[in-house]
Amino acid sequence: MVPSHKDMWFVPLGGCGEIGMNMNLYGHAGQWLMVDCGVTFEKHEQSPGRRNRVEMADPAFIASRYKSLSGIIATHAHEDHIGALPYLWEKFRCPIYTTQFTRNVILKKFKQYRIEAPVMIVTPGEKLDLGPFCIEWIPITHSTPETNALLISTRAGKVLHTADWKLDYAPIVGQPLLPKCFQELSHQGVDAIVCDSTNATKAGHSVSESALFEGLLEVISASEGRVVVGCFASNIARLQTLGNVACVSNRYLGVLGRSLERIIGCARAAGYLQKNFNPVMSSHLGYLLPEETLVLATGSQGEVGAALYRLAADSHPDMSLAAGDHVIFSAKTIPGNETEVDALVSAFKNRGIKVTQADNNSIPLHASGHPHHDELLKMYKWVKPRVAIPIHGERRHMARNAEIAGEAGVPVQLTGCNGDLFDLTKDRVQRSAVPNGRLYFDESQDSLLPVN
Numbered sequence: 001m002v003p004s005h006k007d008m009w010f011v012p013l014g015g016c017g018e019i020g021m022n023m024n025l026y027g028h029a030g031q032w033l034m035v036d037c038g039v040t041f042e043k044h045e046q047s048p049g050r051r052n053r054v055e056m057a058d059p060a061f062i063a064s065r066y067k068s069l070s071g072i073i074a075t076h077a078h079e080d081h082i083g084a085l086p087y088l089w090e091k092f093r094c095p096i097y098t099t100q101f102t103r104n105v106i107l108k109k110f111k112q113y114r115i116e117a118p119v120m121i122v123t124p125g126e127k128l129d130l131g132p133f134c135i136e137w138i139p140i141t142h143s144t145p146e147t148n149a150l151l152i153s154t155r156a157g158k159v160l161h162t163a164d165w166k167l168d169y170a171p172i173v174g175q176p177l178l179p180k181c182f183q184e185l186s187h188q189g190v191d192a193i194v195c196d197s198t199n200a201t202k203a204g205h206s207v208s209e210s211a212l213f214e215g216l217l218e219v220i221s222a223s224e225g226r227v228v229v230g231c232f233a234s235n236i237a238r239l240q241t242l243g244n245v246a247c248v249s250n251r252y253l254g255v256l257g258r259s260l261e262r263i264i265g266c267a268r269a270a271g272y273l274q275k276n277f278n279p280v281m282s283s284h285l286g287y288l289l290p291e292e293t294l295v296l297a298t299g300s301q302g303e304v305g306a307a308l309y310r311l312a313a314d315s316h317p318d319m320s321l322a323a324g325d326h327v328i329f330s331a332k333t334i335p336g337n338e339t340e341v342d343a344l345v346s347a348f349k350n351r352g353i354k355v356t357q358a359d360n361n362s363i364p365l366h367a368s369g370h371p372h373h374d375e376l377l378k379m380y381k382w383v384k385p386r387v388a389i390p391i392h393g394e395r396r397h398m399a400r401n402a403e404i405a406g407e408a409g410v411p412v413q414l415t416g417c418n419g420d421l422f423d424l425t426k427d428r429v430q431r432s433a434v435p436n437g438r439l440y441f442d443e444s445q446d447s448l449l450p451v452n
């Protein structure tokens with residue numbers, strides 16, 4: 001199966017019909033381009049310590065054609081977009097292209113797995129030629145810095161691959177989203193938009209990162225003892241907001257958890273977290289006055305062994321919480337993690353520790369990084385593509401996203417799933433055109449095995 005110079009194909013191998021393990025392929029003139037290579041975490045009975053098992057798209061289709069792979073693009077630093085690179089890169093052995101911050105995160109992973117792969121830096125706004133593909137990097141706002149949409153142009157067609165996004169006009173870190181960057185695309189004649197569906201079923205507009213400072217300051221200032229905030233490590237804007245809150249509320253900032261420490265290092269090396277973000281050494285946290293302590297912690301999804309889990313069990317080596325302290329979840333509970341999060345909340349409450357969760361708080365303490373109905377509508381109206389292809393969602397999210405595209409006047413909506421071939425010159429989907437499946441990483445055998 002080889003795309004001709006008249007073809008423009010889109011073939012998702014992962015992330016289409018599910019949220020997680022994104023792996024997208026574009027095909028033209030005998031060549032392929034990979035956009036993102038991520039993992040998903042699946043609960044599995046047999047996985048050691050009830051830990052989530054790492055799963056990813058089976059790349060057999062493209063691995064057997066690796067010589068015609070022009071490059072791999074990483075749109076942003078989330079695990080569902082870059083997490084499979086350390087496991088799969090050896091099968092592709094081609095350069096990876098991404099921005100500075102995402103590169104820092106990828107290189108840290110590669111170092112851990114002893115992989116030496118070329119990871120090239122791209123500046124947002126740049127145009128990059130990879131084989132027959134010309135790729136323009138268009139900065140877009142999301143819940144991690146330096147996320148880019150891609151305008152992928154070939155002689156047969158032009159596609160806007162949005163990556164994960166939201167419309168944030170005040171994102172705290174990085175540049176606000178510029179509507180004109182997307183409005184201008186309508187003059188170029190975009191054939192298709194391949195678009196994030198995660199929050200398509202949600203009405204209205206997502207909350208801006210900058211809207212969280214007030215609520216967080218209010219709940220933290222009203223707390224009498226220690227405050228621990230659980231949040232997603234990769235959300236650098238949230239870390240900055242909490243650093244600002246620490247300064248204003250006269251509390252020392254602390255950080256507990258390896259994934260937070262790692263990502264803070266990557267962020268600082270890319271120029272973020274330079275002001276109002278000076279955490280004290282975690283071994284000193286136990287000596288601070290409770291009312292002067294604000295600690296950021298990993299484990300907001302109830303992950304076994306993460307900082308919040310250990311604090312709940314009072315087995316953290318650096319700090320003990322006591323009755324009257326306050327744990328705040330500045331994160332939503334990802335569907336499927338309710339049991340673990342509820343157990344964590346109960347463990348704190350049983351010890352007299354107050355808990356506040358963003359999920360059921362009247363003032364916003366968390367902002368999603370994905371577009372709601374109004375944002376999707378705007379994007380479709382700005383870009384005016386001929387075809388909308390919803391991805392990054394379960395079937396119901398993608399179906400709703402397709403409806404919104406129709407509402408915005410996009411003439412053709414194509415929905416499908418992993419392994420389908422979207423023919424963008426004929427506006428057709430060929431079902432199950434390429435083999436697809438899942439692999440999981442078996443820690444005991446240190447190898448990748450197929451998921452049955």
Ligand SMILES: [Zn+2]
Binds near residue numbers: 022080081392
């Ligand atoms: Zn994603």
Ligand SMILES: [Zn+2]
Binds near residue numbers: 076078142164369
């Ligand atoms: Zn993302």
